[in-house]
Structures are given as structure tokens and as C-alpha cells.
Amino acid sequence: MRAPARTMSPPRAAAAGVPAGRKLAWLPPAVVAGGLIPLAVLGVRAGAGALGPDPVAEALNQLGLLALVLLVASLAATPVKLVSGWTFPLRIRKELGLLAFFYACAHFLTYAIVDQGLEVRAIVEDITERPFILAGFVALLALVPLAATSTARMLKRLGAARWKRLHRLAYVAAVLGIVHFFLRVKKDTTEPMIYGALLALLFAVRIASAVLRRRAAPR
Amino acid sequence: MSKLPKEPPAGEITPPALYLRRRELLKSAALFAGTASAIGGGLVWLTGGAARLSAAGAPGGEATPLGSAAAPPGPPAAGASSSGTSSRDPFVTDEARTSYEDIVSYNNFYELGLSKSEPARNAGRLRLRPWAIACEGEVKKPEVVDLDTLLRWFPLEERVYRMRCVEAWSMVIPWLGFPLGALLRRLDPTSRARYVQFTTLLDREQLPGQRSDVLEWPYVEGLRIDEAMHPLTMLAVGLYGKTLLGQNGAPIRLVVPWKYGFKGCKSIVSIKLTERQPATSWSRAAPDEYGFYANVNPAVDHPRWSQATERRIGELRRRPTLPFNGYAEEVAGLYSGMDLRESF
Numbered sequence: 001m002r003a004p005a006r007t008m009s010p011p012r013a014a015a016a017g018v019p020a021g022r023k024l025a026w027l028p029p030a031v032v033a034g035g036l037i038p039l040a041v042l043g044v045r046a047g048a049g050a051l052g053p054d055p056v057a058e059a060l061n062q063l064g065l066l067a068l069v070l071l072v073a074s075l076a077a078t079p080v081k082l083v084s085g086w087t088f089p090l091r092i093r094k095e096l097g098l099l100a101f102f103y104a105c106a107h108f109l110t111y112a113i114v115d116q117g118l119e120v121r122a123i124v125e126d127i128t129e130r131p132f133i134l135a136g137f138v139a140l141l142a143l144v145p146l147a148a149t150s151t152a153r154m155l156k157r158l159g160a161a162r163w164k165r166l167h168r169l170a171y172v173a174a175v176l177g178i179v180h181f182f183l184r185v186k187k188d189t190t191e192p193m194i195y196g197a198l199l200a201l202l203f204a205v206r207i208a209s210a211v212l213r214r215r216a217a218p219r
Numbered sequence: 220m221s222k223l224p225k226e227p228p229a230g231e232i233t234p235p236a237l238y239l240r241r242r243e244l245l246k247s248a249a250l251f252a253g254t255a256s257a258i259g260g261g262l263v264w265l266t267g268g269a270a271r272l273s274a275a276g277a278p279g280g281e282a283t284p285l286g287s288a289a290a291p292p293g294p295p296a297a298g299a300s301s302s303g304t305s306s307r308d309p310f311v312t313d314e315a316r317t318s319y320e321d322i323v324s325y326n327n328f329y330e331l332g333l334s335k336s337e338p339a340r341n342a343g344r345l346r347l348r349p350w351a352i353a354c355e356g357e358v359k360k361p362e363v364v365d366l367d368t369l370l371r372w373f374p375l376e377e378r379v380y381r382m383r384c385v386e387a388w389s390m391v392i393p394w395l396g397f398p399l400g401a402l403l404r405r406l407d408p409t410s411r412a413r414y415v416q417f418t419t420l421l422d423r424e425q426l427p428g429q430r431s432d433v434l435e436w437p438y439v440e441g442l443r444i445d446e447a448m449h450p451l452t453m454l455a456v457g458l459y460g461k462t463l464l465g466q467n468g469a470p471i472r473l474v475v476p477w478k479y480g481f482k483g484c485k486s487i488v489s490i491k492l493t494e495r496q497p498a499t500s501w502s503r504a505a506p507d508e509y510g511f512y513a514n515v516n517p518a519v520d521h522p523r524w525s526q527a528t529e530r531r532i533g534e535l536r537r538r539p540t541l542p543f544n545g546y547a548e549e550v551a552g553l554y555s556g557m558d559l560r561e562s563f
Binding site: 034035052055062065114115117129131183184188 | 247248321431434504527
């Protein structure tokens with residue numbers, strides 16, 4: 001279990017919150033600004049009554065999908081680096097992850113406040129009795145400690161190895177998010193399957209690279 | 220700054236370091252804006268664009284006025300006729316009607332597309348005439364009836380029904396049609412007829428959704444014969460005083476207001492009376508989720524969502540779901556002695 005610490009390379013630390021070099025200083029704020037554009041578009045369309053006959057369902061679908069897409073994107077940083085050698089995705093991993101958390105919260109709050117009208121009993125019943133909603137709720141809970149420990153200070157306090165282990169929860173959250181999506185659709189599972197396949201691919205890259213490293217090590 | 224006649228005062232000269240930094244800042248600003256809009260645009264496209272539900276386009280096809288009767292009455296003023304409790308008319312609810320636009324743009328009709336907006340886009344492919352309906356099975360007078368002939372047999376009535384989808388949304392729809400019972404009586408069922416099976420048109424050209432295998436095609440639905448003969452059960456050929464559009468199941472569809480919407484077989488080509496309970500499409504696809512009876516029942520949850528409440532299209536807040544969709548007084552007797560948790 002100590003092995004991962006050895007592979008901790010400087011760009012990873014940078015992505016984890018250590019101040020990045022000046023070279024791409026514009027990139028993280030650009031990601032945050034771009035990541036918030038869909039929220040603005042959604043707000044404008046909701047205000048204009050342009051979300052279709054069931055605007056609540058439409059807003060829920062969009063917010064949920066944004067959370068999932070951004071979460072998968074944040075998980076792509078390391079595999080992309082492993083395959084291509086690019087390190088810039090590592091500099092925006094934190095922003096992508098926090099945006100994912102933000103949209104997951106917006107998704108849940110829209111469900112709890114707008115859809116269910118803060119009917120606590122109905123919400124609790126949904127979470128406890130419907131695996132589909134439970135999966136989504138646990139995914140959201142799993143993101144909480146990750147968002148809370150996203151700062152450089154928390155990375156230092158936890159120590160890189162422990163911090164890394166904790167942040168593997170992001171994969172759990174993504175898997176649960178896809179399960180949530182999968183159970184949500186009635187019959188056409190194409191879309192959740194696409195995200196599932198993508199996540200599996202990201203996993204595969206990490207595993208393949210770990211195997212290669214282990215093979216290289218004994219020599 | 221181009222050439223100036225005199226040397227500018229030193230204070231006006233931008234130091235080269237700052238000048239270079241400004242270029243760098245401008246470059247960074249451009250990169251920032253470009254990246255932000257690319258990411259934002261990509262995410263908006265991914266979540267709002269593509270095949271997902273977006274602002275509904277113009278509904279495919281055009282509805283023509285239907286029925287010789289005068290134009291149907293407009294929606295009653297709010298609370299106008301809800302005073303007399305004894306004058307309760309199950310055939311015409313006085314609840315606010317869902318807008319025509321919403322009814323024709325928010326549809327579940329997988330044969331015309333899996334999203335809610337696709338059916339309206341693809342409905343133009345349906346050729347609505349000529350249209351024949353095979354009336355067959357356990358009847359003494361089987362025949363294949365042309366739709367226009369069928370429409371001459373039975374006078375059209377307007378009925379304003381609540382429609383509840385199993386996905387927990389609902390509408391109020393002014394249908395035009397005639398009671399299914401009238402047709403069944405004319406066909407003269409044999410003593411063996413216990414169920415009625417409805418089948419949707421099977422044609423991949425007109426119904427492109429049938430190229431995907433989300434369900435087994437053609438779509439089959441069914442009722443017990445007493446449900447089919449109930450005066451509330453109707454075959455609809457229009458709504459809001461106009462002919463049905465493809466996305467709503469043109470040219471003729473089943474409407475059973477106390478059951479979830481998926482029971483309402485669309486674009487019907489066959490009505491068959493049978494001795495055995497038909498194997499219906501949704502209950503074959505997921506028997507634990509979609510029962511044969513599919514009566515609207517707030518006490519029996521769907522595995523993925525509660526049925527206790529529903530959202531009326533056009534409203535933000537949920538409302539409690541009524542047993543049998545508010546038609547309990549009329550139809551509860553059909554199920555006396557049955558466990559509706561078992562036969563859901």
C-alpha cells in the first residue's frame with residue numbers, strides 16, 4: 001500500500017493544489033468559467049420557459065449529466081498523461097472535480113427543493129427504497145470528502161499517499177453516478193453505456209500502466 | 220504608437236517589460252476566452268443538444284379539424300364548475316387542460332423515437348390513409364375495417380380525461396373518439412372472448428424506432444374484456460377538436476384513463492379478442508416493473524420512482540396521485556377481490 005507514494009510526480013502535486021507554474025495560469029480559471037457556462041445557459045432557458053413541457057425533469061437531466069461528464073473528465077487527467085505525456089490535464093483536474101461536485105449538488109438541490117418541494121419524508125423514502133436514487137445519493141456523499149480535501153493545505157495535512165488513497169473515491173462516485181443514470185433510463189441504455197465504457201477505458205489505462213511499471217521494476 | 224514629431228516625455232513611454240507583459244496578458248486573455256467558450260459550448264452541446272430534449276421543434280404533420288359537431292368548448296374558467304359535487308362527470312373533467320402544444324410535443328412513442336421530442340419530429344413519416352384495422356379473434360363478425368368506415372359507424376364524442384404516465388407526470392387531454400365497447404358489441408364477441416389485444420402498426424419505414432430493439436415489435440397491449448367494455452374506455456381519433464397527430468398515436472389509439480399511459484396502444488392496426496391474457500410489450504420487457512393491469516395506484520411504487528405524487532405538465536409542484544387516476548368511483552368495482560399489489 002506504500003507503492004503509490006513512490007509514483008507521486010511533481011505535476012500531480014501541482015494538480016492537487018500546489019501553485020502551478022506561470023505558464024498556463026489562464027487555464028484553470030478558463031475551465032471554471034467554461035464549466036459554469038452551461039449553468040448560465042440553463043438559467044436563461046429556464047427563465048425564458050424554453051426547457052420544454054417538463055422543465056424540472058429537463059433541468060435535473062442536464063445538471064446530472066454535467067456532474068457525470070465533469071467527474072469523468074477529471075478522472076481522465078492521469079490516464080491522458082500516462083498515454084500522451086501531456087501534463088496540462090493534471091492542472092485542471094481539481095477544477096473539473098470541483099465543478100462536478102458543484103453540479104452534483106445543484107442536481108440534488110433541484111431534486112429536493114423544486115421536484116420534491118422539500119418533502120423530507122418523500123425524499124428519505126426515495127433514498128431508502130429506490131436503489132436508483134440511493135446510488136445517486138451515495139455518489140454525492142462520496143464527493144463531499146473529496147471537495148473538502150481539494151486544497152493544497154489538506155493535501156499537506158493528509159500526506160500525499162493518504163490523500164491519494166482517499167481521492168480514489170472519485171472512481172466510486174463515478175461508477176455510482178453511472179449506475180444511477182443506468183437505472184434511471186427506462187429501456188434505452190445507450191447513453192449510460194457510453195459513460196460506462198469511457199470510465200472502463202480510463203480504468204484500463206491505469207491498470208495497464210501499473211502492470212507495466214511493476215514489470216519494469218524488478219529489473 | 221507611431222512616429223511623433225517630438226520625443227515623447229519619458230513618463231509616456233511604456234517600459235518594454237510592461238509592454239511585453241501586456242502582450243502576454245492579451246494572449247492569455249484570448250486563450251482564456253477561447254478555452255472557456257470551447258469548454259462551455261462543448262458541455263452545453265453535450266447536455267442540451269444532440270438527441271436530447273431541447274426546445275421542441277415544430278410538431279410533424281398537421282392536424283385538421285375533426286367531427287361535424289361544433290368546436291369543442293374551451294377550457295372552463297378556473298373553479299367555474301367545481302361547485303356542484305353531485306354533477307360530477309367522469310367523462311369531462313373540469314381541471315385545466317394541458318396546452319395543445321405540450322400534448323403534441325411531449326410524447327412517449329418509442330416507435331417514433333426514444334426521447335420525448337423525437338416522436339413529434341418523426342411523426343411525418345406515418346401514412347395515415349388508407350388505414351385498416353383488423354377486428355379479429357373470438358368474435359362472430361370478424362372484419363377488416365377501413366378507418367373512415369369505422370368513423371361513420373360511431374358518432375364522435377369529446378372526453379376530457381386525466382392522463383397519467385408511469386413516469387409520474389400527467390396531463391389533461393380533451394380527446395375525440397368513441398367508446399371501445401360500441402365497436403366490441405358490433406363485432407359480437409363469442410363466449411370464449413375474455414381479453415382484448417391491441418397491436419400497433421409494424422413498419423420500420425414509417426416507424427423508424429422499430430429498427431432498435433428496445434422492445435419487441437410490434438407493440439402489443441391488452442385489456443380484460445370488462446375493462447374494454449367499460450364506458451370510460453375509448454378509441455380516440457382526435458384531440459382538441461382536431462385529428463390526432465402521429466406522435467399521439469394517429470390515426471387511432473386506445474385511451475384508458477384509469478391506467479398508466481403505456482396501456483394506451485397507439486396507431487392500432489389490430490383489435491383481437493382472445494381467450495388468454497395477451498403477452499403485452501412492457502410487461503414482457505420488464506414484468507416486475509410494468510404489470511398487465513397497470514392501474515394508476517399511488518400505493519404501489521414503481522421500483523425506480525414513487526407513484527404517490529405526480530407532476531402535471533405545466534405545473535412546478537407535485538400533486539398527490541389519486542387511486543385509479545381519480546376514476547375509482549367508476550372502475551374500482553372491476554377489481555373487487557383482486558390484490559392490486561399482486562396484479563399491479
